[in-house]
Amino acid sequence: MSRIVIAIMWLLHWLPLPVLAAVGRGFGRLLYVFVRRRRHIVAVNLRLCFPELDDAARRRLARAHFAALGRSLLERGLVWWASEERLRRLIRVDNEDVIRRLKDAGRPIILLAPHFVGLDAGGAGIAMRFDSLSMYARQSDAVIDHWLLHGRERFGDQMLLARDDGPRKTVRAMKSGRPFYYLPDMNFRTKDVVFVPFFGVPTATITGLARLARLAGAAVVPCPTRMLPGGQGYVVEVGEPWENFPTDDVEADIARMNREIEAVVRTMPEQYYWVHRRFKTRPAGEKKPY
Template identity: 65%
Template sequence: MSQLLVGLLWLLHWLPFGALARVGSGLGVLLYVFAGARRHVASTNIRLCFPELDEAERTRLVKAHFRLLGRSFIDRGVLWWGSRERLERFIRVEGLEHVEALRAEGRPVILLAPHFVGLDAGGVAITMRFDIVSIYARQKDPVFDRWIHHGRSRFGDQLLLARDEGVRPTVKALKAGRPFYYLPDMNFRTRDAIFAPFFGVQAWTITGLPRLAKVSGAAVVNCATRMLPQGGYLLELGKAWTDYPSGDIEADTARMNREIETIVRTMPDQYYWVHRRFKTRPPGEPRRY
């Protein structure tokens, strides 16, 4: 079945961008109807994060999210097999000068890449321009594992580390000049995390960003990928954060969540709401899902 799906993605990747977007949206409608467990997770997350919305508004937001989720799956064919020239048309980049200026100064760079539906497209755009270091989580399905790994490493000389390899290889790569494409906004099972507010809800949050920034001397740059209405993506790179890290782990981790929250509010349908972001709860709090 996995091989058939990969074959279908290969066939579809030849379609024009607009047609790909329509096919992906249609897939998202089917996912919304049949993926009841994930629909429940997304609905719960959006209810917790946007309590000001009424039920009809939340439902519209969940449906929009699933349409974009479907598009992101179909678009992987372009990311895996599209030519460099086509990918340059598919994924536009703004703010690249901020990263280039930091690298020219010899400053290590951490690209804070929150989990938006366009995350993989942004990663491909970055690897077309820099040799980076990133964390790669092996997929359960060996067929999709092969192709996802291929998509993230097909350009340049990319360093993909397993999560259990620790921080030393990452710090070494940062100091050697590789930007770190960092995705820390999930509910990972780790002791190196604390509860920090995210949309006013306590979220189990990795403290790696301030720790890595401190030990490597790296600047932190927001790196968010926006899916465009008619097909394709826009990768937006921000200016380096100032006064970071401050030395206060709790304050610095909370700041990371606030930065991500600010970006989410500009495209609330594009955050990866199907993840159980609030699965781990403080002592005494009930389960959220």
């Protein structure tokens, strides 16, 4: 089955992006109808994060999210097979000179890349410009795993680490001049986490950003990817390095990270990865929401 999916994605990647985007939005609408479990997760997440919206508004946001998600899934074929020339036209990196300036100064860099649906396109945009470092989780399906890995490695000299690799490898790679494309905003484990607010909800959040920034002396640079409307492509929005980070208070640092991510989510709420059970780990005695 996975080979059929890959073949369809390969055929679709030849389409002009506006056409592919329309097909992807339609695919996402089908996912909204038929993938009930994920629809339930999205509904719970939106209820927790946007209590000020009424039910109808949250349903509209959920449908918009699935349309964006469908786009991102099919447009991943571009990341896997489109020429570098085409991808450079479709994926813009704003303010990449911020990264170059820090590299020239010999400063290790953490690119804070929250889980927006354009994440893989953003990773390709960075990889076409910089030999960088990122995390990789092996997939259970060998065919999907092969192509995901291929997409991460096709440009430049990229270094991929497993989630369970220790911080020493990460710090060494950053100190060697590789920007670290880092995704710290998912609920994958229960160790090295603190409960800090995300949209006002106490959320189990890994402390890796603060710990790695301190160990490497790294600058933290916001690096979200925005999917543009109408099949116009993607833009990686490189920001200025955070000032006064990290501090001596890890919990306060991670709370700041969540506030910064939340602020970007509010500018494009349909594009955040709401199908993930972000709030599945709860403080002791608190009921699980899903």
